[in-house]
Amino acid sequence: MEDETYAKELDVAVKAVHMACSLCRRVQHGLISRTSDEIKSKDDDSPVTVADWGVQATVSWLLSEVFGSQSVSIVAEEDVQALSESDSAGLLAAVVDAVNGCLDEAPNFGLQKPDKHLTTQEVLEAIKRCNSTGGPEGRHWVLDPVDGTLGFVRGNQYAVALALIEDGKVIIGVLGCPNYPMKREWLNYHHQYYQSTSPATDDSWEKGCVLYARRGSGKAWLQPLLRGDVNFESQYEARLIRVSSVDDPALATFCEPVEKANSNQSYAAGLAHSVGLRKQPLRVYSMVKYAAIARGDAEVFMKFARCGYKEKIWDHAAGVVIVQEAGGVVTDAGGKPLDFSRGIYLEGLDRGIIVCCGATLHERIVGAVYASWDSSNL
Numbered sequence: 143m144e145d146e147t148y149a150k151e152l153d154v155a156v157k158a159v160h161m162a163c164s165l166c167r168r169v170q171h172g173l174i175s176r177t178s179d180e181i182k183s184k185d186d187d188s189p190v191t192v193a194d195w196g197v198q199a200t201v202s203w204l205l206s207e208v209f210g211s212q213s214v215s216i217v218a219e220e221d222v223q224a225l226s227e228s229d230s231a232g233l234l235a236a237v238v239d240a241v242n243g244c245l246d247e248a249p250n251f252g253l254q255k256p257d258k259h260l261t262t263q264e265v266l267e268a269i270k271r272c273n274s275t276g277g278p279e280g281r282h283w284v285l286d287p288v289d290g291t292l293g294f295v296r297g298n299q300y301a302v303a304l305a306l307i308e309d310g311k312v313i314i315g316v317l318g319c320p321n322y323p324m325k326r327e328w329l330n331y332h333h334q335y336y337q338s339t340s341p342a343t344d345d346s347w348e349k350g351c352v353l354y355a356r357r358g359s360g361k362a363w364l365q366p367l368l369r370g371d372v373n374f375e376s377q378y379e380a381r382l383i384r385v386s387s388v389d390d391p392a393l394a395t396f397c398e399p400v401e402k403a404n405s406n407q408s409y410a411a412g413l414a415h416s417v418g419l420r421k422q423p424l425r426v427y428s429m430v431k432y433a434a435i436a437r438g439d440a441e442v443f444m445k446f447a448r449c450g451y452k453e454k455i456w457d458h459a460a461g462v463v464i465v466q467e468a469g470g471v472v473t474d475a476g477g478k479p480l481d482f483s484r485g486i487y488l489e490g491l492d493r494g495i496i497v498c499c500g501a502t503l504h505e506r507i508v509g510a511v512y513a514s515w516d517s518s519n520l
């Protein structure tokens with residue numbers, strides 16, 4: 143019999159991520175079809191959108207409804223400060239609209255909608271509630287409402303990532319990838335390219351998926367994106383996914399971040415060369431890279447952030463458990479597991495992150511890091 147532990151948590155998380163993807167698609171469509179006044183600068187200059195806050199409010203509200211606002215702890219990327227400022231009234235109104243529009247469709251995703259539309263105050267409270275900092279004990283939901291903000295505003299790849307951490311271990315991971323293409327070759331192509339070449343028109347529902355897994359199940363699942371305008375029962379369908387079985391570096395594809403600022407691409411290129419990875423890297427925004435490994439569309443994902451940058455738990459938690467349950471291996475560049483028990487950062491991370499479809503490639507790459515590190519300038 144299927145193990146029912148965490149069944150409810152997984153079910154709600156998957157549905158909430160489907161809803162979040164639906165909200166994002168609507169906002170992204172608006173963003174790329176007009177020059178946007180919905181993009182605001184965060185302290186770190188990355189663009190932040192209605193989708194970021196809208197998803198955070200929606201997911202926070204849904205989790206609180208089902209599991210109780212007092213008992214649910216949520217760690218999430220967005221800070222409510224910028225949204226509460228007086229010059230953000232228009233943005234806030236757009237967020238409230240997006241949240242209510244999304245929650246109206248909850249029954250079509252198999253969840254309950256609120257009795258009446260949320261007020262501005264309720265939306266702000268839902269966002270604010272996500273102020274947990276995680277830690278080694280208890281249950282913490284971890285949310286990246288829109289991972290790969292740059293990909294999002296460029297009409298490209300981005301992800302919605304929700305994970306459940308219990309006593310420092312990632313138990314559940316759900317990754318929504320609204321623009322995941324039917325053909326993996328299109329993963330690093332731009333939206334405009336899709337529009338001209340894809341048989342599916344941009345507003346069709348034929349691209350995008352939600353991946354999910356529960357720790358210890360040995361299984362990872364993929365669902366096509368559910369539609370908010372169609373009854374839930376009629377569209378539910380999930381299939382098992384598995385990592386690639388390729389272990390010959392010459393046949394393997396490696397993924398890395400698009401932005402040079404986020405990962406040392408020349409170090410990764412040297413490493414790739416030294417282990418015999420011959421293909422061009424697949425540069426993809428966001429945790430969609432984890433999805434590509436879990437689906438078997440690529441074999442390796444490497445990220446070497448600049449010295450001093452501390453990786454955040456929400457940028458990895460969901461992806462890690464999905465890849466592991468799909469049969470892959472995830473460690474830091476020293477070969478140690480990632481530690482999700484120490485607050486919002488992956489404290490103690492050794493140099494970078496290495497994600498592989500199997501142990502053979504993984505051992506080679508970690509070995510090559512050891513061999514090359516002293517001579518690298520990282």
Ligand SMILES: Nc1ncnc2c1ncn2[C@@H]1O[C@H](COP(=O)(O)OS(=O)(=O)O)[C@@H](OP(=O)(O)O)[C@H]1O
Pocket residue numbers: 188219286288289290291292293398399400401402403404405426427428429445447448451454457
């Ligand atoms: N300087 C620096 N170094 C390393 N990593 C950084 C850095 N700055 C940001 N980030 C975080 O990286 C998240 C995006 O990582 P990606 O691997 O998807 O990079 S890329 O978008 O493909 O370039 C990105 O997530 P989002 O903010 O959700 O987009 C950041 O949390």
Ligand SMILES: [Mg+2]
Pocket residue numbers: 286288289290456457
């Ligand atoms: Mg992120």
